[in-house]
Amino acid sequence: MRSAWKEDLQSSPAELVYGEPLRLPGQFLSPKDDYQTADVTQYATRLRAYMAKLSPRPTTWHTSTSAFYIPRDLQTSSHVFIRQDRVRGALEPPYAGPYKVVNRQPKYFTLDVNAKNVNVSIDRLKPAYATKEAQVPAHPADDDVKKTSSGRRVRLPDFYRP
Structure with a gap:
């Protein structure tokens, strides 16, 4: 307009x-036109009184004390998985292991990794749940298995078997 x-x-x-x-x-x-400015000294006095009444606000803490979830079974499990803290490939698993626990401390565990004792933070660990397997004999019965002179097993097709 x-x-x-x-x-x-x-x-x-x-x-x-x-x-x-x-x-x-x-x-x-x-x-x-009818507005009159207040006396500057009165304004300064009121401003000082107001600022004296102000008190600082206490700061707040927004983070939690425990940033990581720690499973309860971690303290009793005999084997654990270690989380891989790096960029992984497309089909690479997020955890490596399982590894045997050698020693437990409040913040880290000592693990047997490739025949070496390695300290790993409990933030990277996950308990390994293993099923109890049936005891399999170390040497299966080789009585009915035929072998060649070089030691290879002879496996006959099904229609030749009695």
Whole structure:
């Protein structure tokens, strides 16, 4: 809307449309004629009193004490998995292991990894749940298995077997 004064009309286009002059954004912030400024010393005194009443707000702590989930079974399991903390390939598992636990400390476990004792933080560990397997004899009965002179097993097709 045009608010410029037109000499030939003796008004602005806004006055012709609305019947009264428009108030422009700069006129909202301009001081009024009857507004009197307060004494500067009174203002400074009130500001000092207000600032003296303010007290600092205590800071808050938004982090939890335990950032990692630690399973309860970790303290009793004999074997654990170690989480791989690196960028993995497409089909690479997130955990390596299982590894035997040699020693337990409050924050780390000592594990037997490739015949070496390695300290690993418990944040990276996960208990390994193993099923109890039936005892399989170390040497199966080789009485009915035929072998060649070089030691290879001879396996006959099913239609030749009695």
